[in-house]
Amino acid sequence: MSSAETAAPAIILVTPQMGENIGAAARAMLNCGISDLRLVAPRDGWPNIKAERAAVGALEMMPPVKVFDTTAEAIADLTHVYATTARDRRMVKPIVTARHAAQEARARVAGGGRVGFLFGPERTGLLNDDLSLADTLLTVPLNPAFTSLNLGQAVLLVGYEWYQAGDATPGSVLEMNGSVPASKDQLVNFFAHFERELDACGFLRNEEARPHMVRNLRNMWQRANLTEQEIRTLHGVVKELATLRQARKSAAESDR
């Protein structure tokens, strides 16, 4: 376990009912690089064979789950606690989105804080007494006409935001898989070959429209982000199509 992982937040499930949900939460946590799972008075005790099955190996890869009698004990070592809640709880308390919480939590951890996320039992959610032990309420913005999320999914979304807040994957890259992007002179050489054959076959015969059509075709090839190999393939395609055209033309002439 790296220090980055040990600094990750605690996930605290308060009086969880179903083992399957505890296991799904553990799996979702490990997906998101979080491994500090704490249970407050789980209904069916601990360990729980249904949780182990649903975790598909995640529990074995995490430190032992800690079990507590009360929420206060489960959060005793933490410095900032977010309480997940779907409903308006008639409390004067800051309420944040999962995304905001994740960014804030990363900053707190970087500053030496120890952060936890509280999740209530499946049907009822957290009790108001538990909420009063938390600094901040957290809700996940979802379709208000259908907010039914199970415990594992709720943990996944909170954990996902935590992971994204510390992840540097670029939003978009062109995956090259060992191919080499074509240089602009290779591309321009292909343009010349392509346009020469289009002139030869008469496709660009309209002199007025020609500059515009050439630019559009060039832009189309530019958008394709061609590789060196693809440029070679396209030279071959154009050559073979032109040869086919010549052969058909010759055949048509000899038929006359």
Next chain:
Amino acid sequence: MSSAETAAPAIILVTPQMGENIGAAARAMLNCGISDLRLVAPRDGWPNIKAERAAVGALEMMPPVKVFDTTAEAIADLTHVYATTARDRRMVKPIVTARHAAQEARARVAGGGRVGFLFGPERTGLLNDDLSLADTLLTVPLNPAFTSLNLGQAVLLVGYEWYQAGDATPGSVLEMNGSVPASKDQLVNFFAHFERELDACGFLRNEEARPHMVRNLRNMWQRANLTEQEIRTLHGVVKELATLRQARKSAAESDR
């Protein structure tokens, strides 16, 4: 169904194996305001009772699921297709995160495009022939040591990002629940009362430290974002504590 919902993306599950996963995908979609579910050659046919159970009512709230024989038919009406994939597929293709895809997809839909997200079967993921029908690959950045996500969770994360990209919930607000924030004159009046009693009891007797201590205490109250009602409560608390102190002091003096 609003026009915003009909403009939402299509989710296409290619040869899904387990009904439970189709149902979990439908539930996750509706959580995220997406209702166009398409299946390509589902193993157990359609409809599927296990899918209906796992959807916990979501399928009844969505238009009928469309079933196709091939991926090409399932995406025929779309203009941009993202293919979800966990592995490096040895293709030269743009690869984006779920977050980037969601923002880009919102822009495409706003420009009149019709967007879909392809998901492969549980064990194998999408085939390379399916990937070659897609514009863009999509991966969800997750803990590389444990990326095992089930189909419903993958759909949830992609749908979640779609929903967030169109959601205007402020990252952080102080939920007031009908309470009125205290005005600064109410707060300063409380400071005066509090500091007067602290002077009276001797807590601020160190003249040199006094300005610093007063500022710290004021900052602590500022951070609490007090309401009008809480200011009234705190006046009462300070008054009663001061009265108790006087009573104890008198009792102690008469005991001498």
